[in-house]
Amino acid sequence: xxxxxAIETKSLxxxxxxxxxxxxxxxxxxxxxxxxxxxxxxxxxxxxxxMLTTLNKPTSGTAKVNNFDIIKxxxxxxxxxxIVFQDPSSDDILTxxxxxxxxxxxxxxxxxxxxxxIREVLELVxxxxxxxxxxxxxxGGMRRRLEIxxxxxxxxxxxxxxxxxxxxxxxxxxxxxxxxEKMARDEKITIIITTHYMDEADKLCDRLAIIDHGKIVxxxxxxxxxxxxxGDIIRLKAKNLNIEILRNLKYVKKIRKCNGEVCLTxxxxxxxxxxxxKVVGKVDSVEIRSPTLxxxxxxxxxRAIREESPEGGWAQRVMNARSRR
Amino acid sequence: xxxxxxxxxxxxxSELKGIYALWYRExxxxxxxxxxxxxxxxxxxxxxxxIGGGLGSAVSFSGxxxxxxxxxGVLIQSAxxxxxxxxxxxxxxxxxxxxxxxxxxxxxxxxxFIGKIFGGSTDILVQIIIxxxxxxxxxxxxxxxGISFNIVSLTISLAFLLVTTVGLISIGLILGSQMESPxxxxxxxxxxxxxxxxxxxxxxxxxNLPPWLAPFIFVNPVTYSVDGLRGALIGxxxxxxxxxFAIISLFAFVMIxxxxxAFKKMKI
Numbered sequence: 255x256x257x258x259x260a261i262e263t264k265s266l267x268x269x270x271x272x273x274x275x276x277x278x279x280x281x282x283x284x285x286x287x288x289x290x291x292x293x294x295x296x297x298x299x300x301x302x303x304x305m306l307t308t309l310n311k312p313t314s315g316t317a318k319v320n321n322f323d324i325i326k327x328x329x330x331x332x333x334x335x336x337i338v339f340q341d342p343s344s345d346d347i348l349t350x351x352x353x354x355x356x357x358x359x360x361x362x363x364x365x366x367x368x369x370x371x372i373r374e375v376l377e378l379v380x381x382x383x384x385x386x387x388x389x390x391x392x393x394g395g396m397r398r399r400l401e402i403x404x405x406x407x408x409x410x411x412x413x414x415x416x417x418x419x420x421x422x423x424x425x426x427x428x429x430x431x432x433x434x435e436k437m438a439r440d441e442k443i444t445i446i447i448t449t450h451y452m453d454e455a456d457k458l459c460d461r462l463a464i465i466d467h468g469k470i471v472x473x474x475x476x477x478x479x480x481x482x483x484x485g486d487i488i489r490l491k492a493k494n495l496n497i498e499i500l501r502n503l504k505y506v507k508k509i510r511k512c513n514g515e516v517c518l519t520x521x522x523x524x525x526x527x528x529x530x531x532k533v534v535g536k537v538d539s540v541e542i543r544s545p546t547l548x549x550x551x552x553x554x555x556x557r558a559i560r561e562e563s564p565e566g567g568w569a570q571r572v573m574n575a576r577s578r579r
Numbered sequence: 580x581x582x583x584x585x586x587x588x589x590x591x592x593s594e595l596k597g598i599y600a601l602w603y604r605e606x607x608x609x610x611x612x613x614x615x616x617x618x619x620x621x622x623x624x625x626x627x628x629x630i631g632g633g634l635g636s637a638v639s640f641s642g643x644x645x646x647x648x649x650x651x652g653v654l655i656q657s658a659x660x661x662x663x664x665x666x667x668x669x670x671x672x673x674x675x676x677x678x679x680x681x682x683x684x685x686x687x688x689x690x691x692f693i694g695k696i697f698g699g700s701t702d703i704l705v706q707i708i709i710x711x712x713x714x715x716x717x718x719x720x721x722x723x724x725g726i727s728f729n730i731v732s733l734t735i736s737l738a739f740l741l742v743t744t745v746g747l748i749s750i751g752l753i754l755g756s757q758m759e760s761p762x763x764x765x766x767x768x769x770x771x772x773x774x775x776x777x778x779x780x781x782x783x784x785x786x787n788l789p790p791w792l793a794p795f796i797f798v799n800p801v802t803y804s805v806d807g808l809r810g811a812l813i814g815x816x817x818x819x820x821x822x823x824f825a826i827i828s829l830f831a832f833v834m835i836x837x838x839x840x841a842f843k844k845m846k847i
């Protein structure tokens with residue numbers, strides 16, 4: 255049997271008014287992995303997702319999803335995937351159970367299978383005893399869980415999660431992460447997550463692609479990406495640092511200044527800390543830590559990822575969505 | 580039957596289930612939102628009692644009491660407003676991601692459009708049946724007179740109202756599929772509804788219109804619904820019922836056609 259990719263994009267491109275939201279994307283995602291698309295807001299993650307789920311047509315290029323072409327076989331693509339959107343996408347005047355039932359009908363599930371799956375996925379996200387409450391009585395985190403359960407219901411081979419924890423409180427985030435890991439294990443499906451939270455990508459993803467301005471900046475497993483930086487991070491705070499002398503030390507891989515502080519990427523940092531401190535002179539404070547994906551992002555793009563989303567958090571949008579009708 | 584046609588049958592079945600799903604959602608929400616039903620009933624009653632009663636003390640047309648005269652027009656008005664504004668819910672669905680959830684499901688855009696039409700028509704049918712009931716009460720208490728309520732007249736009336744509703748909901752959905760904000764929808768919706776209402780002959784007879792006004796009245800499809808309904812309920816219509824029905828059926832058909840196209844082209 256030929257090895258099949260869950261997703262394979264070929265020069266996938268989307269232009270909005272001459273600006274490339276997604277620029278010549280070539281990506282191969284293997285079956286069964288949790289793959290992350292990591293990048294700041296506006297990097298083109300959601301646009302990529304909308305194209306892969308056939309909701310948006312590419313300007314040029316194409317992609318295969320479960321071996322179906324997104325342009326020529328959109329129906330087959332849609333049948334084989336599940337997606338949890340960034341904004342709330344359940345009807346809050348229906349109960350949790352009714353929302354799932356609706357989904358079962360939309361995906362043409364036989365009645366007995368539908369009821370069985372509703373029980374299973376409600377169990378998975380621990381909403382069984384709240385299934386007959388209207389969704390407007392749910393918290394933001396519960397509504398998110400319901401939508402994740404719904405995305406899984408029709409046994410998709412690939413589940414897309416667009417910013418699954420955007421705007422949720424830390425406790426709800428932990429819950430969602432737990433469910434994502436659990437379903438990756440239990441349901442054996444490919445999961446594709448977009449996120450601008452570095453810690454989320456780090457914790458969940460087998461592999462990830464860092465995306466900026468519609469292009470892949472770098473791709474790999476979180477562990478390797480961090481390893482490739484070539485060392486740990488030492489942060490020095492001092493008035494007058496002798497930076498020039500640091501450039502001569504060959505175990506110092508990278509020197510970066512950030513508002514009065516200096517960040518060094520150093521191989522075997524704990525071993526060399528003493529020497530570094532000796533040559534730079536008096537410092538006010540020192541911090542030594544393992545690199546994070548933030549450092550990876552910074553390394554490849556030269557800037558930090560924007561943490562705050564300009565359009566407001568998910569919770570805010572849940573509130574907005576409630577004022578309807 | 581070859582394997583291809585088998586698959587075709589399966590596809591059709593799944594589309595039906597999807598249409599049912601959308602109908603179910605619209606109807607469930609309609610039943611839970613009592614305020615929607617109540618407000619859609621109160622308005623027509625006010626029109627009947629205040630405009631109908633007030634003007635009726637001074638005005639009558641060819642022997643028909645004014646309140647009775649505008650009853651068919653008020654029925655159409657209620658269908659007109661609710662139908663067109665039904666389209667606003669699709670703008671709300673767009674504001675959250677519910678619309679995407681439906682669009683990403685493996686069913687055709689045509690079926691989504693049809694599901695919405697079924698959902699909306701059911702809501703408005705319920706509303707109209709209540710208004711017919713109120714008409715019956717007004718009739719038996721002597722507030723109105725000269726309206727014939729029988730199986731034939733009611734069947735014809737419901738047929739007129741239903742076809743009109745389908746055409747008008749299509750207008751609402753077309754508008755909704757193109758609009759981004761509920762406020763924008765409200766603005767353009769009102770801009771459409773008020774001329775359609777005032778230029779329909781709902782409030783005055785269309786026999787001796789000034790020449791400058793007549794063309795506006797006769798291009799308005801709602802005119803033929805009002806005329807047909809008036810014919811069925813009070814036996815006073817300008818055109819034959821068959822002609823009226825043909826015109827509004829054509830109107831509904833064209834709107835469904837445009838609506839299906841608008842849904843296919845809808846961007847998210």
